[in-house]
Amino acid sequence: MLGQLIFDRLEDAARHSQPGPGVTRLFLSDEHRAVTPLIRDWVTKAGLTSEIDAAGNIVGRDAKALSGAPTLILGSHQDTVVSGGKYDGMLGVALPIAVIEHLLKTGIELPFGIEVVAFGDEEGTRFQSTLVGSRALAGTFDPKALDATDDQDITVADALKAFGCNPDDIPTLKRDRKNVLGFVEVHIEQGPVLEKMDLPVGVVTALTGIERHRVRIQGKASHAGTTPMHDRHDALVAAADVIHQVEGICSATEGMVGVVGKIDVTPNAVNVIPDHVDLTIELRAPERIVRVNGRGQILSALPNIARNRRVEISADQTYEAEGVKCADWIMNGLGQAIGEQGISPHRLFSGAGHDGLAMHDLCDIGMLFVRCRDGLSHHPNEAITPEDADVAAAVLIDFLQMVGPMKGL
Numbered sequence: 001m002l003g004q005l006i007f008d009r010l011e012d013a014a015r016h017s018q019p020g021p022g023v024t025r026l027f028l029s030d031e032h033r034a035v036t037p038l039i040r041d042w043v044t045k046a047g048l049t050s051e052i053d054a055a056g057n058i059v060g061r062d063a064k065a066l067s068g069a070p071t072l073i074l075g076s077h078q079d080t081v082v083s084g085g086k087y088d089g090m091l092g093v094a095l096p097i098a099v100i101e102h103l104l105k106t107g108i109e110l111p112f113g114i115e116v117v118a119f120g121d122e123e124g125t126r127f128q129s130t131l132v133g134s135r136a137l138a139g140t141f142d143p144k145a146l147d148a149t150d151d152q153d154i155t156v157a158d159a160l161k162a163f164g165c166n167p168d169d170i171p172t173l174k175r176d177r178k179n180v181l182g183f184v185e186v187h188i189e190q191g192p193v194l195e196k197m198d199l200p201v202g203v204v205t206a207l208t209g210i211e212r213h214r215v216r217i218q219g220k221a222s223h224a225g226t227t228p229m230h231d232r233h234d235a236l237v238a239a240a241d242v243i244h245q246v247e248g249i250c251s252a253t254e255g256m257v258g259v260v261g262k263i264d265v266t267p268n269a270v271n272v273i274p275d276h277v278d279l280t281i282e283l284r285a286p287e288r289i290v291r292v293n294g295r296g297q298i299l300s301a302l303p304n305i306a307r308n309r310r311v312e313i314s315a316d317q318t319y320e321a322e323g324v325k326c327a328d329w330i331m332n333g334l335g336q337a338i339g340e341q342g343i344s345p346h347r348l349f350s351g352a353g354h355d356g357l358a359m360h361d362l363c364d365i366g367m368l369f370v371r372c373r374d375g376l377s378h379h380p381n382e383a384i385t386p387e388d389a390d391v392a393a394a395v396l397i398d399f400l401q402m403v404g405p406m407k408g409l
């Protein structure tokens with residue numbers, strides 16, 4: 001069973017980890033170096049040439065890809081968060097490689113080139129930057145990211161050199177968009193939707209857009225014993241109203257989630273009415289219009305809260321990243337391939353970021369999600385089953401055979 005081979009290979013890869021709970025394998029670390037021969041061995045068994053590129057990606061290509069034929073890129077990231085799991089990222093490396101090996105063994109030839117990439121960094125755990133590998137392929141890599149440092153003050157540039165890569169060559173990694181058919185990533189869902197629906201796999205429709213706001217609520221500190229209840233300007237009570245609004249509006253809005261995840265209270269003392277509160281609001285939605293409308297509802301609720309609670313509230317947007325849509329042809333192909341396994345092709349959006357955010361600047365993207373136990377990720381207990389990996393492999397095998405006809409090749 002292909003699923004068992006993939007499962008076993010993921011166990012092997014997970015051994016390359018810092019000590020401690022779960023898997024910790026950071027970009028350009030000793031563990032990254034140690035896992036590289038293993039991945040290159042899988043790549044070679046699949047009949048692909050293997051190399052480590054200037055951005056620390058492990059890249060496998062078949063003869064058609066090397067000759068400049070239209071090429072489909074498959075892959076995911078090798079890195080993990082601290083004390084992460086065995087599947088986030090590496091599943092999308094091991095699975096397509098095993099699928100390509102299977103096609104080679106069964107004599108199925110595809111009418112286009114195949115490239116498999118194990119991106120060096122997606123999680124952004126080690127450095128204050130991320131997506132070095134996928135941005136390099138997309139041609140959007142900003143050389144300023146080479147100056148980002150880890151907590152030992154080692155720069156990305158120095159870490160790349162120590163890894164045997166030449167950062168000056170990163171601009172040469174830009175793929176020629178004429179030759180790229182698309183980018184397809186297999187990834188664990190990182191949420192509970194598929195498990196709740198009793199489905200092993202699902203088709204991703206979009207990668208979420210994200211925006212963040214910093215909110216300052218200015219009340220007035222005063223004595224907690226002597227100030228009458230009706231005469232207070234309690235910034236924290238107003239903050240509670242803001243949190244309640246964010247939760248209520250997000251709950252009532254299909255396709256949007258949001259959180260107040262950080263809150264600082266001043267003076268934060270047991271017997272003082274809170275003077276001011278700083279909090280963050282983060283909103284995520286795959287559809288821009290949904291997010292903008294949700295933002296509008298939340299921001300327009302703030303003056304009412306300020307009036308009712310007799311405080312001042314100001315809000316500044318601090319971050320915004322647009323979501324990206326998955327290509328119809330990839331969604332349809334994956335959906336059809338899932339249907340051929342006798343499984344309902346459920347569509348869902350990704351609330352997390354992925355390499356597809358960068359690859360979208362180069363080509364069409366699509367993702368296949370695989371059910372994970374308890375919807376858990378970024379955790380040592382992250383788990384999938386060999387049976388689900390087998391279904392995902394079967395879906396990818398069928399999908400790859402549809403790509404030629406779909407693209408007129």
Ligand SMILES: [Zn+2]
Nearest residue numbers: 088089122187
């Ligand atoms: Zn991931």
